[in-house]
Amino acid sequence: MGSKTIEDEDPGRQDAPPFNGSNAAGGEPRGNHIARDGDGCMGSDGCDEGDDDDDEAQAASATTALTQTTGSETNNKKKRKRPKKKKKSAASKQSSPPRIPLDELFPSGEFKPGQLMDYNASHQTTVRAKAEEFRQAGRPNLEDSEFLNNYRKSAEIHRQVRRWVQETAKPGSTLTEVAVGIEDGVRALLGNQGLEPGSSLRSGLGFPTGLSLNNCVAHYTPNPGRKDTVLQYDDVMKVDFGVQINGWIVDSAFTMAFNPTYDNLLAAVKDATNTGIKTAGIDVRICDISAAIQETMESYEVEIRGKVYPVKPVRNLCGHDIKHYHIHGEKTIPFLKHSDETKMEEGEIFAIETFGSTGRGYTREESGIYGYGLSDDAPSRVNFPLNSANRVFKTIKENFGTLVFARRYLDRLGVDRYVAGLNCLVANGILEAYPPLVDIAGSYSAQFEHTILLRESCKEVISRGDDY
Numbered sequence: 001m002g003s004k005t006i007e008d009e010d011p012g013r014q015d016a017p018p019f020n021g022s023n024a025a026g027g028e029p030r031g032n033h034i035a036r037d038g039d040g041c042m043g044s045d046g047c048d049e050g051d052d053d054d055d056e057a058q059a060a061s062a063t064t065a066l067t068q069t070t071g072s073e074t075n076n077k078k079k080r081k082r083p084k085k086k087k088k089s090a091a092s093k094q095s096s097p098p099r100i101p102l103d104e105l106f107p108s109g110e111f112k113p114g115q116l117m118d119y120n121a122s123h124q125t126t127v128r129a130k131a132e133e134f135r136q137a138g139r140p141n142l143e144d145s146e147f148l149n150n151y152r153k154s155a156e157i158h159r160q161v162r163r164w165v166q167e168t169a170k171p172g173s174t175l176t177e178v179a180v181g182i183e184d185g186v187r188a189l190l191g192n193q194g195l196e197p198g199s200s201l202r203s204g205l206g207f208p209t210g211l212s213l214n215n216c217v218a219h220y221t222p223n224p225g226r227k228d229t230v231l232q233y234d235d236v237m238k239v240d241f242g243v244q245i246n247g248w249i250v251d252s253a254f255t256m257a258f259n260p261t262y263d264n265l266l267a268a269v270k271d272a273t274n275t276g277i278k279t280a281g282i283d284v285r286i287c288d289i290s291a292a293i294q295e296t297m298e299s300y301e302v303e304i305r306g307k308v309y310p311v312k313p314v315r316n317l318c319g320h321d322i323k324h325y326h327i328h329g330e331k332t333i334p335f336l337k338h339s340d341e342t343k344m345e346e347g348e349i350f351a352i353e354t355f356g357s358t359g360r361g362y363t364r365e366e367s368g369i370y371g372y373g374l375s376d377d378a379p380s381r382v383n384f385p386l387n388s389a390n391r392v393f394k395t396i397k398e399n400f401g402t403l404v405f406a407r408r409y410l411d412r413l414g415v416d417r418y419v420a421g422l423n424c425l426v427a428n429g430i431l432e433a434y435p436p437l438v439d440i441a442g443s444y445s446a447q448f449e450h451t452i453l454l455r456e457s458c459k460e461v462i463s464r465g466d467d468y
């Protein structure tokens with residue numbers, strides 16, 4: 001999810017949650033991913049076995065290939081019987097749509113790291129913060145094995161669910177199908193439907209699934225009861241969703257396009273995001289990251305239906321740090337150079353994202369609702385004359401806390417007639433509403449985003465996949 005810049009025109013919206021999106025396809029020949037096998041896992045247990053399934057000879061050898069869905073189908077029935085009690089059993093593949101909980105695919109319960117990158121410069125000269133200082137600053141201990149393993153699990157779920165989107169979202173799909181498909185997939189893979197009070201706080205979606213088309217740069221999600229949108233061949237779709245376990249959110253996004261005319265737009269933004277990731281590190285000044293992002297993005301142009309456009313960084317959106325149950329912390333990373341010398345610090349988690357546009361490179365708010373998030377200073381209980389406001393407040397507290405949520409998430413909890421209640425909470429400053437953000441009509445925009453952990457010895461690009 002992208003956050004808005006401080007200098008944006010609406011002071012009330014400065015902390016809008018960041019918005020992420022990146023397409024698994026950017027820069028890669030269309031359809032390449034379909035030829036790939038495996039779960040798109042980066043270093044998850046069983047990945048190797050999964051890849052072996054690609055090998056026809058091996059598939060025929062009757063010892064592995066437990067859930068192969070293509071190729072020698074006839075043999076598969078018998079092979080499907082998994083040898084019992086084999087300690088390190090071969091991981092089966094994720095289903096389509098994704099419904100197999102990760103705990104079944106990875107019986108060891110261990111999830112492998114994302115991409116581990118060395119820091120560019122030595123930062124040894126600064127005094128290293130200790131675990132206790134981190135704790136006092138509200139930072140997690142990034143070396144805690146349970147914390148890391150859960151974060152890696154969320155990232156693996158993100159990769160498996162987005163693979164399904166990349167393979168199945170097509171012209172003719174509706175945005176509701178895609179959004180609900182993502183959300184059902186995430187919940188199934190977490191093994192938590194999130195229907196009991198408190199259970200969505202333990203794990204679930206990190207924020208409303210963003211499916212923003214064309215000049216809508218960020219923060220669009222299909223809402224129940226509204227006219228659905230059908231994907232078109234010429235659409236450019238930013239897919240931005242989050243997976244969280246215990247309040248630690250993987251925020252990652254990509255952009256999909258079916259028409260290759262937009263390839264350079266996608267490539268520009270993907271490259272800019274990767275430049276941001278490369279530049280990021282402990283003690284690195286945020287202004288230096290922004291300058292590098294801008295230089296990369298502005299080195300691209302894209303020709304769309306005979307007209308050449310520069311790819312402009314969107315100047316009122318930015319990357320952001322991630323805090324516990326907060327998709328947006330206090331630090332922001334703009335995509336244009338500036339003079340903020342704030343540094344990244346050890347133990348911080350960042351969503352490195354960029355947005356590029358063929359329009360003005362500036363967004364305005366459009367009517368409609370993306371999602372809502374409780375204010376940090378929201379009271380523990382409220383008592384309004386409007387009873388539905390009190391009711392929906394209780395539901396939000398129990399199920400989302402400060403996580404940003406979509407109207408769709410309320411619907412599936414069986415809450416009805418909540419709009420007046422939500423409006424009341426927004427009017428009283430208890431709840432913040434996030435509208436869609438759009439550039440000028442006729443423009444196109446793209447987004448790519450990864451979550452990175454600034455660990456002591458390396459930065460871990462936890463959401464990295466072989467798609468982006």
Ligand SMILES: [Co+2]
Pocket residue numbers: 001002003017018019020251320351353449
């Ligand atoms: Co974000």
